[in-house]
Amino acid sequence: MNNIKLRWLVVGFLFIATGLSFLDRQVLSVAIIEIQNEFQLTDVEYGWINTSFLIGYALMFTVGGWLIDRYGGRLGLACSVGVWSAANIMHGVMNGFIQMASFRFLLGLGEGGCFPGAAKSVSEWFGKKERALANGIAIGGSAVGAVIAPPLTIWISGNHSWRWSFVLPGIIGLLWVIGWLCISQRKSLKESNLNPLSKTKIPFLEILRVKQVWVFVVIRFLLDPVLYFLMFWIPKYLSSERNMAYEQIGNLFWIPFLTLGISNIIGGWLSDKLISRFKFSLNKSRKTVMGVAALLTMVAPLIAFVSSVQLAITLMAVITFAHGFWITNYITSIADVFGGAATSTVVGISGTAGTLSALLVNPMIGKMVSSAGYAPLWILSGIMYPLGFVILLLCIPKISPLKLK
Known part of the structure; x- marks a missing residue:
C-alpha cells in the first residue's frame, strides 16, 4: 500500500474510533430505561453514574x-x-x-484519550495543507456515532x-485495536513535511507556561457548555x-x-482548500472558517x-x-x-x-430553565462563539508553529 492510501486509511480508523467513542457513551442513555x-x-x-463517567473523562x-x-x-x-x-x-x-458507576468511570478514563490521540495521530501523519480535512474526518466519526447509537441500541x-x-x-x-496496531506501524510522511516539533518532548510544566495554551483552554471552557446543552437538553x-x-x-x-x-x-476541507487553492495563509484560513462558524x-x-x-x-442544526x-x-x-510535541497535551488540557x-x-x-425558561440559554448560546472568536483574534494574532525549547 502506498503512503497516500495508508495515510487516509489511518484517518478512516480514526473516524471509526471517534464514532465508537460517542456510540459507546450514549448506549446507556437509551438502555437505562430497561x-x-x-x-x-x-x-x-x-x-451519579453519569458523573462518574465525566470525572474519569475529564481526568x-x-x-x-x-x-x-x-x-x-x-x-x-x-x-x-x-x-x-x-x-x-x-x-x-x-x-x-456500584459496579455500574465503576465501569462508567473506567469507560470515561479510556475515552478521555480518544480525541487527544486522534489529534496527535493526524499531526504525525499529515502536513499543514491536509491536516484540517484529516482532523475533520477523524472528528466527524463522533457525530455519526451519536446518530446511530439510539436505533442500534434499541435494535x-x-x-x-x-x-x-x-x-x-x-x-x-x-477488533479495532488489532487493526490499528497493524496499519499504523510506519509513518508515511518524511520528517521534513511534519511540524519541526514532532520529535521534541516538552515537560508538562513548561507547556503550562505558554500563553497560547491558556487561550485555547479559556475558549474551550466558554464554548463546550453550549454543545453539552444541545446534547443533554434538546429532548427536554x-x-x-x-x-x-x-x-x-x-x-x-x-x-x-x-x-x-x-x-x-x-x-476541514474548506480550511485546507483556502490554503492550497486560494493561497490563504495558515492563520487566515483557520480564522476565516472559525469566524464564519461564530x-x-x-x-x-x-x-x-x-x-x-x-x-x-433547523436553527439547532445550523448551530x-x-x-x-x-x-x-x-x-x-x-x-x-x-x-507533535504538545498537540495531544493541549487538546487534552482544553478538553x-x-x-x-x-x-x-x-x-x-x-x-x-425552572426560573426563566429556555430563552436566556438560547441567547447565551448565540453570544459565546463570537466571544470565543474575539478572544482568539486578540490573544493569538497569528496561528503559526511555536518554537518551544
Whole structure:
C-alpha cells in the first residue's frame, strides 16, 4: 500500500474510533430505561453514574493527552480504545449501582484519550495543507456515532438484551485495536513535511507556561457548555416547550448531530482548500472558517421565538453545523501551533476544561430553565462563539508553529 492510501486509511480508523467513542457513551442513555426497571435504580443514582463517567473523562483528557504526546498516537490510541472497549464489555455483566458507576468511570478514563490521540495521530501523519480535512474526518466519526447509537441500541436490545448493546460494540472496539496496531506501524510522511516539533518532548510544566495554551483552554471552557446543552437538553426542550411526543423527538433529534458530522468534514476541507487553492495563509484560513462558524451561531436566540418546530430544529442544526466548522479548525489550530510535541497535551488540557465547565454549568441550566425558561440559554448560546472568536483574534494574532525549547 502506498503512503497516500495508508495515510487516509489511518484517518478512516480514526473516524471509526471517534464514532465508537460517542456510540459507546450514549448506549446507556437509551438502555437505562430497561436497566432501571431491572435494578430499581433511582434517578439520583443514575445522575451519579453519569458523573462518574465525566470525572474519569475529564481526568484522562489531560493525563491521557500528556501520555500520548510522550508515547505516540499509535500506542496511545490503542490503549485508550482498548480500555474503554473492555469497560463497555464489563457493562454487560454488571449487577447493580456500584459496579455500574465503576465501569462508567473506567469507560470515561479510556475515552478521555480518544480525541487527544486522534489529534496527535493526524499531526504525525499529515502536513499543514491536509491536516484540517484529516482532523475533520477523524472528528466527524463522533457525530455519526451519536446518530446511530439510539436505533442500534434499541435494535440489539429488542433482538437480544440490553447487555449485548454494550458487549457487541465493545468487541468491535477490541477488533479495532488489532487493526490499528497493524496499519499504523510506519509513518508515511518524511520528517521534513511534519511540524519541526514532532520529535521534541516538552515537560508538562513548561507547556503550562505558554500563553497560547491558556487561550485555547479559556475558549474551550466558554464554548463546550453550549454543545453539552444541545446534547443533554434538546429532548427536554422539545417535550416541555414544544409539546412533542417521545416518538417525534426520536425522529428529529438525530438531525442536528448529522449536520455536525458533515460540517466537521466540510470545515476541514474548506480550511485546507483556502490554503492550497486560494493561497490563504495558515492563520487566515483557520480564522476565516472559525469566524464564519461564530457568525452562524448567532441565529441561536431565534429558536426561542420561532413558532414552527421544524424551523427550531433547523436553527439547532445550523448551530451544530457551525460547531463542526469551529471544532475542526480549533483542534487543527492547536496542531498548527504545537505540532507533535504538545498537540495531544493541549487538546487534552482544553478538553478537561470543557468537561469541567459542563459539569459546573449543567446544574445552573436546570435552575435557569425552572426560573426563566429556555430563552436566556438560547441567547447565551448565540453570544459565546463570537466571544470565543474575539478572544482568539486578540490573544493569538497569528496561528503559526511555536518554537518551544
